[in-house]
Amino acid sequence: MVRLPYTTALTTLFSYGLLFAFGQLRDFFRKFVDWFKAKNIKGYAPICLGLEDFYVRRLYLRIQDCFGRPIASAPDSWFDVVERTSNDNNKTLQCTSNTTRCLNLGSYNYLGFAAADEYCTPRVIESLKKYSASTCSVRVDGGTTKLHAELEELAARFVGKPAAILFGMGYVTNSAIIPCLIGKGGLIISDSLNHNSIVNGARGSGATVRVFQHNSPAHLEEVLREQIAGGQPRTHRPWKKIIVIVEGIYSMEGELCKLPEIIAVCKKYKAYTYLDEAHSIGAVGQSGRGVCELLGVDPADVDIMMGTFTKSFGSCGGYIAASKEIIQHLKQSCPAHLYATSMSPPAVQQVISAIKVILGEDGSNRGAQKLARIRENSNFFRSELKKMGFEVLGDNDSPVMPIMLYNPAKIPAFSRECLRQKVAVVTVAFPATPLLLARARICISASHTREDLMKALDVISRVGDLVGIKYFPAEPPKIAEADHDKLE
Amino acid sequence: MDMALPVVNATAAVFARVSAAFNAPLARAVVFGVHIDGHLVVEGLLIAVIVFQLSRKSYKPPKKPLTEKEIDELCDEWEPEPLCPPIKEGARIDTPMLESAAGPHTIVDGKEVVNFASANYLGLIGNEKIIDSCIGSLEKYGVGSCGPRGFYGTIDVHLDCESKIANFLGTPDSILYSYGISTIFSVIPAFCKKGDIIVADEGVHWAVQNGLHLSRSTVVYFKHNDMASLASTLEKLTRGNKRAEKIRRYIVVESIYQNSGQIAPLDEIVRLKEKYRFRVILEESHSFGVLGKSGRGLAEHYGVPIEKIDIITAGMGNALATDGGFCSGSVRVVDHQRLSSSGYVFSASLPPYLASAAVSAVNYLEENPSVLANLRSNIALLHKKLSDTPGLEISSHVLSPIVFLKLNKSTGSPTTDLDLLETIADKVLKEDSVFIVTSKKSNLDRCKLPLGIRLFVSAGHTESDISRLSSSLKRVSASVLSDY
Numbered sequence: 001m002v003r004l005p006y007t008t009a010l011t012t013l014f015s016y017g018l019l020f021a022f023g024q025l026r027d028f029f030r031k032f033v034d035w036f037k038a039k040n041i042k043g044y045a046p047i048c049l050g051l052e053d054f055y056v057r058r059l060y061l062r063i064q065d066c067f068g069r070p071i072a073s074a075p076d077s078w079f080d081v082v083e084r085t086s087n088d089n090n091k092t093l094q095c096t097s098n099t100t101r102c103l104n105l106g107s108y109n110y111l112g113f114a115a116a117d118e119y120c121t122p123r124v125i126e127s128l129k130k131y132s133a134s135t136c137s138v139r140v141d142g143g144t145t146k147l148h149a150e151l152e153e154l155a156a157r158f159v160g161k162p163a164a165i166l167f168g169m170g171y172v173t174n175s176a177i178i179p180c181l182i183g184k185g186g187l188i189i190s191d192s193l194n195h196n197s198i199v200n201g202a203r204g205s206g207a208t209v210r211v212f213q214h215n216s217p218a219h220l221e222e223v224l225r226e227q228i229a230g231g232q233p234r235t236h237r238p239w240k241k242i243i244v245i246v247e248g249i250y251s252m253e254g255e256l257c258k259l260p261e262i263i264a265v266c267k268k269y270k271a272y273t274y275l276d277e278a279h280s281i282g283a284v285g286q287s288g289r290g291v292c293e294l295l296g297v298d299p300a301d302v303d304i305m306m307g308t309f310t311k312s313f314g315s316c317g318g319y320i321a322a323s324k325e326i327i328q329h330l331k332q333s334c335p336a337h338l339y340a341t342s343m344s345p346p347a348v349q350q351v352i353s354a355i356k357v358i359l360g361e362d363g364s365n366r367g368a369q370k371l372a373r374i375r376e377n378s379n380f381f382r383s384e385l386k387k388m389g390f391e392v393l394g395d396n397d398s399p400v401m402p403i404m405l406y407n408p409a410k411i412p413a414f415s416r417e418c419l420r421q422k423v424a425v426v427t428v429a430f431p432a433t434p435l436l437l438a439r440a441r442i443c444i445s446a447s448h449t450r451e452d453l454m455k456a457l458d459v460i461s462r463v464g465d466l467v468g469i470k471y472f473p474a475e476p477p478k479i480a481e482a483d484h485d486k487l488e
Numbered sequence: 489m490d491m492a493l494p495v496v497n498a499t500a501a502v503f504a505r506v507s508a509a510f511n512a513p514l515a516r517a518v519v520f521g522v523h524i525d526g527h528l529v530v531e532g533l534l535i536a537v538i539v540f541q542l543s544r545k546s547y548k549p550p551k552k553p554l555t556e557k558e559i560d561e562l563c564d565e566w567e568p569e570p571l572c573p574p575i576k577e578g579a580r581i582d583t584p585m586l587e588s589a590a591g592p593h594t595i596v597d598g599k600e601v602v603n604f605a606s607a608n609y610l611g612l613i614g615n616e617k618i619i620d621s622c623i624g625s626l627e628k629y630g631v632g633s634c635g636p637r638g639f640y641g642t643i644d645v646h647l648d649c650e651s652k653i654a655n656f657l658g659t660p661d662s663i664l665y666s667y668g669i670s671t672i673f674s675v676i677p678a679f680c681k682k683g684d685i686i687v688a689d690e691g692v693h694w695a696v697q698n699g700l701h702l703s704r705s706t707v708v709y710f711k712h713n714d715m716a717s718l719a720s721t722l723e724k725l726t727r728g729n730k731r732a733e734k735i736r737r738y739i740v741v742e743s744i745y746q747n748s749g750q751i752a753p754l755d756e757i758v759r760l761k762e763k764y765r766f767r768v769i770l771e772e773s774h775s776f777g778v779l780g781k782s783g784r785g786l787a788e789h790y791g792v793p794i795e796k797i798d799i800i801t802a803g804m805g806n807a808l809a810t811d812g813g814f815c816s817g818s819v820r821v822v823d824h825q826r827l828s829s830s831g832y833v834f835s836a837s838l839p840p841y842l843a844s845a846a847v848s849a850v851n852y853l854e855e856n857p858s859v860l861a862n863l864r865s866n867i868a869l870l871h872k873k874l875s876d877t878p879g880l881e882i883s884s885h886v887l888s889p890i891v892f893l894k895l896n897k898s899t900g901s902p903t904t905d906l907d908l909l910e911t912i913a914d915k916v917l918k919e920d921s922v923f924i925v926t927s928k929k930s931n932l933d934r935c936k937l938p939l940g941i942r943l944f945v946s947a948g949h950t951e952s953d954i955s956r957l958s959s960s961l962k963r964v965s966a967s968v969l970s971d972y
Contacts, residue, residue: 044736044765044767045734045735045736045737047679047736047820047821047824048824049734053824056827056828060827067638067639068637068638068642068826069640069642070642070643070644070646070647071640071642071643071644072643072644073628073629074628074629074630075629075630075633075634075635075640075641075643076630079640081640082644095644095647104640106635106639106640107634107635107639107640107641108634108635108836109634113630113631113632114630114632114634115629115630116626116627116628116630117630120631121626121627121630124626124631125623125626125627128619128622128623128626128841129619130588130589131586131588131589131590132589132590132591132613132614132618132619132809133618133619133622133809133810133811133841133842133845134613134805134809134810134811134842134845135586135589135590135606135613136590136606136607136608136613136805136806136809137590137605137606137607137944138928139583140583140925140928141605141606141925141928142584142586142590142594142596142603142605142606142923142925143586143590143606144583144584144585144586145585145586145587146585146586146587149585168667168811169666169667169670169835170835170836171667171670171830171831171834171835172667172669172670175670175673175698176698179932180932181571181572195834196830196833196834197830197834197835200702200830203702204698204701204702224563225559225563228559228562228563228566229554229558229559229562229563238566239566239568240568240569241568241569241571242568243571269563270566270567270568271568272568272571303571304571308836309632310632310634310836311634313632314630314631314632314634315631315632315839316631316632316633316666316836316838316839325572325574325575326571326572328572328575329572329573329575330572332575333930333931333932334930335694335695335698335930335932335933336669338694338928338929338930339669339693339694339695339746339928339930340667340668340669340695341667341668341669341803341805341811343811344810344811344839344842346622346626346631346841347631347632347839350631350632424640426639426640
């Protein structure tokens with residue numbers, strides 16, 4: 001967890017307070033100016049009333065150029081960022097035709113499949129010529145091709161479950177599956193930092209939702225005991241079923257989930273477990289099989305395993321792997337399977353080829369090399385950043401590392417200065433993170449070479465000094481290897 | 489009688505003594521000039537007892553929280569339901585497997601069939617130009633975009649696609665989503681919040697229903713495609729409401745309803761919307777690229793200026809033969825979604841090759857508007873040939889590319905209806921190699937429209953394909969429905 005020092009908290013709150021005050025002042029003057037201008041549509045309520053979009057108008061728009069930067073090449077380890085200009089103080093941005101070649105520390109490209117790959121791309125192009133870009137129909141009508149069936153089998157085998165089902169988008173996978181599994185009269189207990197798709201799915205299902213403290217099996221046990229003993233709210237009837245939803249790697253913290261303890265608690269209280277491995281499948285584990293392999297959990301102990309193909313496999317879409325009966329039930333009732341256009345066949349082929357490379361079934365050991373490289377890269381980068389004195393979150397072996405910024409002024413400073421020095425980073429602020437805990441998030445890829453990482457470290461260290469985010473004392477550079485391991 | 493008399497005598501004596509005590513003045517007890525009679529003593533005692541009772545604490549059974557042991561017992565006793573219900577006997581679980589592209593002719597389970605199950609309205613599956621542009625994209629950008637739009641997932645082809653669609657439709661701006669059905673269920677919650685009023689058609693499909701549910705607004709449904717019902721609903725909702733300035737009001741309709749093939753009368757809807765001051769959200773997945781002289785959708789078809797429709801959404805998985813979706817409208821509408829639409833902000837962006845496929849598809853449509861005439865003549869021909877099918881009737885609009893056939897006479901239960909229709913579809917596929925499908929319904933879907941056979945007509949179908957379908961359908965339905 002993040003330990004926020006008092007002085008930093010005070011200065012951050014002061015900064016936000018100042019921004020808020022200025023924003024209110026400008027809104028006040030804007031009201032006067034608008035009084036004289038004619039209102040354009042009479043009788044219709046405005047799309048956003050009053051303070052609903054205050055944050056967007058007064059805080060976000062000032063630093064809009066740090067977000068949504070367009071690129072003009074594949075999101076590989078080096079890419080071309082399009083330069084944008086603004087004539088009205090960042091309210092609108094126009095793209096120019098100039099691009100800058102930058103080091104990519106922001107895309108989810110954990111195993112380096114983002115750009116054209118020597119094994120995958122020829123097969124993808126072949127499948128495009130055979131099946132065309134889309135099937136134009138839903139899975140149950142005319143949208144199931146041999147590729148879809150092959151991928152479902154392969155994904156199930158890769159993850160270690162009996163069967164799997166495919167969807168064209170990771171977000172829809174969560175939002176449309178959870179209502180099929182649980183309804184009114186059921187209880188969903190989800191981690192406090194779960195992704196928006198899980199929150200939407202839980203809300204759409206109609207079940208009661210309770211939250212447990214992030215990654216705390218003790219609090220989960222407390223919540224479970226209280227809820228089972230108390231029953232449904234007001235009627236106190238026993239719950240129909242309980243599902244506990246956790247993620248493998250939390251994308252804003254870079255932490256791994258405490259999976260063995262949580263599974264033990266769920267088994268004791270007969271709750272079902274749902275594991276969302278969007279960021280961890282393919283990126284962690286000895287052979288890339290995700291958090292279960294890394295932490296030594298048997299996949300049969302987790303009832304439902306969900307994952308996406310966007311991050312480590314360089315494609316799009318999501319899957320659910322579970323027992324045969326659950327998958328049959330989902331195939332008959334899940335709305336995303338019955339109403340949504342099936343996944344595009346070239347994207348399916350990309351995932352099949354990527355999994356074959358990872359498993360080594362393409363006849364080479366590129367998969368094992370990639371997995372080893374991403375592990376090495378993440379551990380090296382994280383330890384170096386910590387040595388420099390940055391506050392870095394996350395566990396070892398996780399390729400996601402957030403660097404804490406806290407102060408709202410440091411967000412654009414860090415982002416723009418890094419871009420000027422040709423390193424593209426991602427900065428995240430409210431509402432994706434709590435208000436005081438703004439951060440820069442680095443995603444390491446297997447395609448980064450050692451030189452790339454050294455350059456990144458150099459730039460980040462210089463910018464960190466300029467901006468003032470080295471919250472911890474830096475370790476002196478002449479430190480022996482043995483001591484360095486002890487301090488990890 | 490003997491025993492009774494002494495008892496009676498004794499009781500009478502007691503009564504006499506008590507009444508004497510009551511009524512006898514106590515000579516010595518004169519307090520403040522008031523004679524203390526016997527009954528005053530009794531009343532005084534009564535008051536004392538009442539005061540005593542009132543002053544005591546009322547009995548509340550003590551609140552004992554459950555002990556750890558009791559919680560343990562409850563947890564041990566509790567049995568959850570199984571995660572999924574058992575599979576029903578005889579449920580159909582196998583789907584037909586395609587072994588080639590889903591064009592007008594395709595290979596299903598090893599056999600060459602005529603395909604009426606893919607919404608390939610303009611016949612763009614297999615189009616050379618589109619495939620070439622996809623190949624160029626794949627070689628340049630790879631397959632996935634590896635990030636959400638806010639974090640380096642915006643690729644220049646996305647921006648090109650957005651401006652192309654906005655130019656084509658004639659709207660100021662548009663925004664791309666990465667999946668067809670996520671478009672509508674992200675757009676509705678972005679604009680409609682708790683306390684707003686939404687009037688929706690009761691025949692909208694599941695994605696719209698999900699969006700309405702997630703928005704937490706008050707939703708009122710009107711009868712499917714019935715303008716009188718819509719007018720009366722709007723009248724009822726606006727009559728009592730004086731706080732009109734703060735509440736946002738929306739009408740949600742589809743242009744061509746997936747569940748019935750009806751077309752919404754847009755001119756009437758726009759007239760009503762302007763009268764009662766509602767905004768319109770129009771879902772155009774099946775009419776974009778199909779209706780209108782040049783394929784610009786329902787607004788062109790009815791001659792309504794495009795500015796009058798506030799929000800247009802569509803999935804690109806139908807006429808444009810690609811994937812993903814878009815939403816189009818004024819600059820304010822589109823900009824608002826870039827930060828508050830969950831399917832846009834929290835999800836990876838559309839793969840770049842699909843965006844370039846969309847651009848090529850729109851280019852093709854602009855250059856070859858004759859493909860729309862082909863589609864229209866195919867639909868008309870199909871209507872003509874299927875008008876005398878025994879047992880089935882066409883219930884969709886004459887211009888809709890989704891031709892909806894439902895049973896003339898329902899058997900009474902939806903499951904037997906569905907069984908009959910699926911038997912017809914299976915036989916048509918097995919005996920005559922024509923691939924048709926029934927409409928599917930999830931148990932989470934609350935639309936109550938009847939199920940039927942859905943035929944998706946494409947501009948790539950030939951006359952012989954349509955003749956084959958109609959003769960096969962007539963033969964099979966005659967044999968299957970002869971008993972009903």
